[in-house]
Amino acid sequence: MARELWKGNEALAEAAVRAGVVAYFGYPITPQTELLEYLSLRMVRLGRTFLQAESELAAINMVYGVACTGVRVMTSSSSPGISLMQEGLSYIAASEVPVVLVDIMRGGPGLGNIQPSQGDYFQVTRSCGHGDFRPLVLAPATVQEGVDLVYEAFDLAEKYRTVVIVVADGNIGQMMEPAEMPPMRDISTEQPDWALVGADGRSHRIITSLFLSAEKLETLNLRLQAKVQRVRENEVRYREHRAEDADILMVGFGTMGRIAQTAADMARQKGIRAGVFRPVSLFPFPSAALETRSHQARRILVVEMSAGQMLEDVRLAVGKDYPVEFYGRMGGVIPLPDEVFDAVEKIHAEMCHD
């Protein structure tokens, strides 16, 4: 395949098609809507299932129903829509069925606005519904990376029988960039041994999230936690930019990771050794790798389009005695590289002064 110019949302949709998604259910919400619009034609032409639901609540439960039958299914939304999906995500997690969700974050809280934001880091990594569960959360910084992560997300969802969230700010959903599409996969006809497909020739299968006995519910929770542990051991992803010898290590994900790269390059031109550590998996957070890298750096600057949410994971990774600074903008404001560079330069001046 050649590199082509793709709009982020449409590229993510096409990546899902190529990964063999059988069904898509969604509800229009800016800045994610093009993903739904794209699939409304593409899926129908391929003879696959597309349905515009009456709400995000309905969409996630349609997804839940399909997931119970063991075929590839996904939905997508943006921040307020994800809030509505939290109920379903909790049931899906407890039922251990594979689901892929794309979240194109916008400014909040409340109705907020339709500008890009990273204010839902807590929502996707911490509070994606009631109860003890952690979805696998992947955050692309480019359209190409988004394509690759969506393509892989279905495999991961099935491998762990879990929710995989590909989360990006509205910037990545809306912008156009060159991207190369992965090959078209055949739709799997394999039926997992837990799928609800009719009890022909056997006794019935049940998929439920109800366990009235405390001990049985604890057993489920222990299994979910063991899964979280396997995910922590196997699915850590991150990228670095000029981090090997950086005194000031910026930590940012998605769009902020890219802005931080530009700021790092600006700093290098001024003789400041700055670098970037960009978590790609937000859960599992690359704590060990960041902690190792922090030994060689002298300061960490966390950059986010939020009040500082990933900041907590960084502090947990490097410990309370490590000097961690923060620069962020909220409400859908995208920081300019100059602003981030200024924050780097300020830290550099303090370091020289120390």
Next chain:
Amino acid sequence: MTEVTEELVYQRPESLTQVHTHYCPGCTHGTAHRLVGEVLDELNVRGRTIGIAPVGCSVLAYYYFDVDFAEAAHGRAPAMATGMKRTHPDKVIFTYQGDGDLAAIGTGEIVHAAGRGENITVIFINNAIYGMTGGQMAPTTLEDQKTSSSPLGRDVSIAGYPLRMCELLATLDGAAYISRQSLHDVRHIRRAKKAILTAFKTQMAGLGFSMVELLSTCSTNWKMDPVESLEWLRDNMIPYFPLGDFKVAEAVKEL
């Protein structure tokens, strides 16, 4: 010696499991389960049926039907059923929902499933009360009916009026077969079974959305004995929730 010839006239449907249910004495859920089980047997579709249980007293229905079953979030069964049927049109998909599930928290899902003409079957149990949580007011609780959250009786100036879901859904073009039946005596139970059979046949013929509402009792929370409950249903519920077919699409009439 005379040869003894016996004919089997009654047995547990294959679509039901061999277990005791948790339902209260006098509850009509058992009757409703049995009717659905008999219909699935008669249509010979047990092996390709997927059921969806609600949140409410019948939350454990999946233990009682020997068909593949999923447990929905409260009110969301029609959305799950939509997903399953859209991707598996060859399967027989049904939801089993109570009045709180279908007519309160799940109103959006049931209206839109019917509006889209989803080719699914809904078994709607209306007993005018929330059973599992201990007898609170339901969307179908009658005017002046006392419940644990309407202790003075349902005051329609505060709580509004009971919803008639069959009448409401029958206005939608996607609905192919909508019927309200009652489980309070044998004659009505036989009619209820016929309606359930028609509903599943509607789905199997691909004619669109089908729902059978079954007026049911809740002796425990109505605080009546089982016989009193059946009489109360007959004397109080049927006048407000009239029985009969509310929508029979032309193609359904020909089934």
